[in-house]
Amino acid sequence: MADVEKENLKNLEEKQKSRPGTGSQGKVSKPPSAGSGPASRPHSRTSPAPSRKSVSRNGSARSSAKGRPGSKISNMSGDVSDQSDNEDTRSKTTMEEGDGEGSDGYDTDLEIEDKRIEYDSTGRTTYKEACKQIGVVPVSYFLRHMQDSELVMMHHGLGPLGAKAIATSLVTNTTILKLNLRDNWLEAQGGxxxxxxxxxNCYIHDLDLSYNKIGNDGAEPIAEMLQDNSTLDRVLLSGNGFGDKAAEAFAEAIMSNQKMEEMDLSHNEFGEVSGGLLGPAIAENSQMKVLDLSWNHLRRKGALAVSEGIRDNITITHLDLSWNGFGDDGAEAIGDALKSNKTLEFLDMSNNRISTEGAVLLAKGLIENDTLRVLKMGKNPMQSAGCYGVLKGISQNEKSAIQELDFSDILVNDDFDELLKQVKEMLPALLVKTAERVHGRGGAAKDFKKAKPRADPMTKLKQYVEKNNLRLVDLFNQFDKDKSMSVTREEFAQGIEATGIDLSPDELNRLLDTLDKDGDGEIEYGELVFGAQAHQEQERKMAKKRMKKQKQTQA
Structure with a gap:
């Protein structure tokens, strides 16, 4: 037994002697201290500091070095030979991102800078990607003008999908402050x-979505947006086919929004019910200054409700109610509103079926009002007596602020002329327009002169067609870019201007009114043909009258 124990002890001592790092006595030897042994070799310019990342110029050199334990490339930056696969992959990616000048296998001491993606405030990249996903062609005009403060994209035929792509990019756009998408067939979904x-978006403060056929279905999301939006101060929504259902949504928006200062809801289909909804909302709003409700169907109770809203409103200065159907009852209600309202400065009541009686009733409000500066009542069947009644009301108000009266297309008699002379002594700056005369500012009798005979715009249009050997369809096709055989009033006006036909603004408006018989804001080719035929028939009648008068004179 003693011999066996001795043998085992001998074997254990031999194992301890053969273990690396041990001395002859079987003790583990310690590594030399920092102060002992030879000094470490200083780093050269080509040797990276331990705290720096390094890049290998040659991927193959990296691979071969990796196979050599203890090499500089495999151990620099504190790396150890037993790094995980993830660390090795990340190190390889770092090397590939270096911007080396060659593949010479040398290391570089250049520090690697992180790549930063610049934020695209215009949304250009987003727009291109959205177009690709939606399947629409990017609009080059939009891409060129994404950095403008005002983006005008009228008549581009975007449609709902085009609007979606643009809307996607504008969410993050910070440069566009005014957005005009008039006449783009956005429809309800695009709206x-x-x-x-x-x-x-909290940067756009001016929006024009007029003539886009948005309809009642599209009105609701727009109105909901307006309820909470605190950026938009001007919103134009003319000619979108809004009716009673849309009026309910917009009434909520008008009542809630305290930022919007101008709103255009003209050329829509608001009727009696709509007026009943919009009137109370107008009364509650305390921010709006300009409101356009022209070219709708506000009549009877609807007209009365709107008038009552104006009576109680305390901020609106500019109001357009022309081309509705207020009638005499509506005129009386407006007269009552003028007695109480202390902010209104501009009022357009043109073409509202107001008779002489209605004009006299409206004039009662002018006796007390001291803020209204411009009153337009042209194209009403009020005759000279109605104009006289309005002027009489002003003459009885020493505090009247009236500067302009528009009685366009209404013939006045000598009684009106005499009263006007008296009023001019009280208000020398007063400008009065009638069917035949324009009394300018100044007050002298010589300023009261006959207006020049108005040229017939249809005659000028006919002369242009004949001079250039065109057909009506050829002329219309110049305006009709999308070949839909229908153009907006704006497109027709732009086309007339492009042809060089000499029409004054008044003549152009009369031409548009003549052709746009249904008042929907668009002129179809058929309406142009009908207008030309009616003009031709009128010329024939006038020629017959001249011939008859000439014969009578000769006899």
């Missing part, structure tokens, strides 16, 4: 996309 964008 919804724009509304959703405006919930997020």
């Amino acid at each position: 919804k996309y724009i509304a959703e964008m405006l919930v997020e």
Whole structure:
């Protein structure tokens, strides 16, 4: 037994002697201290500091070095030979991102800078990607003008999908402050996309979505957006086919929004019910200054409700109610409103079926009002007596602020002329327009002169067609870019201007009114043909009258 124990002890001592790092006595030897042994070799310029990342110029050199334990490339920056696969992959990616000048296998001491993606405030990249996903062609005009403060994209035929792509990019756009998408056939869905964008965008403060056929379905998301939006101060929604259902949504928006200063809801289909909804909202709003409700169907109770809203409103200065159907009852209600309202400065009541009686009733409000500066009542069947009644009301108000009266297309008699002379002594700056005369500012009798005979714009149009050997369809095709055989009033006006036909603004407006018989804001080719035929028939009648008069004179 003693011999066996001795043998085992001998074997254990031999194992301890053969273990690396031990001395002859079987003790583990310690590594030399920092102060002992030879000094470490200083780093050269080509040797990276331990705290710096390094890049290998040659991927193959990296691979071969990795196979050599203890090499500089495999151990620099504190790396150890037993790094995980993830660390090795990350190190390889770092090397590939270096901007070396060659593949010479040398290391570099250049520090690697992190790549930063610059924020695209215009949304250009987002727009291109959105177009790709939606399947629409990017609009080059939009891409060129994304950094403008005002983006005008009228008549581009975007449609709902085009609007979606644009809305997607405008969510993050910070440069565009005014957005004009008039006449782009956005329809209800396109209107919804724009509304959703405006919930997020807090830079756009001026919006024009007129003539886009948005309809009642598209009105709701737009109105909901307006209730909470605190950026938009001007919103134009003319000619979108809004009716009673839309009026309910917009009434909520007008009542809630305390930022919007101008709103255009003209050329829509608001009727009696709509007036009943909009009137109370107008009364509650305390921010709006300009409101356009012209070219609707506000009559009877609807007209009365709107008038009552104006009576109680304390901020609106500019109001356009022309081309509705207020009638005499509505005129009386407006007269009552003028007695109480202390902010209104501009009022357009043109073409509202107001008779002589209605004009006299409205004039009662002018006796007490001291803020209204411009009153337009042209194209009403009020005759000279109605104009006289309005002027009489002003003459009885020493504090009247009236500067302009518009009685366009209404013939006045000598009684009106005499009263006007008296009023001019009280208000020398007063400008009065009638069917035949324009009394300018100044007060002298010589200023009261006959207006020049008005040229017939249809005659000028006919002369242009004949001179250039055109057909009506050829002329219309110049205006009709999308070949839909229908153009907006704006497109027709732009086309007339491009042809060089010499029409004054008044003549152009009369031409548009003549052709746009249904008042829908668009002129179809058929309406142009009908207008030309009616003009030709009128010329024939006038020629017959001249011939008859000439014969009578000769006899």
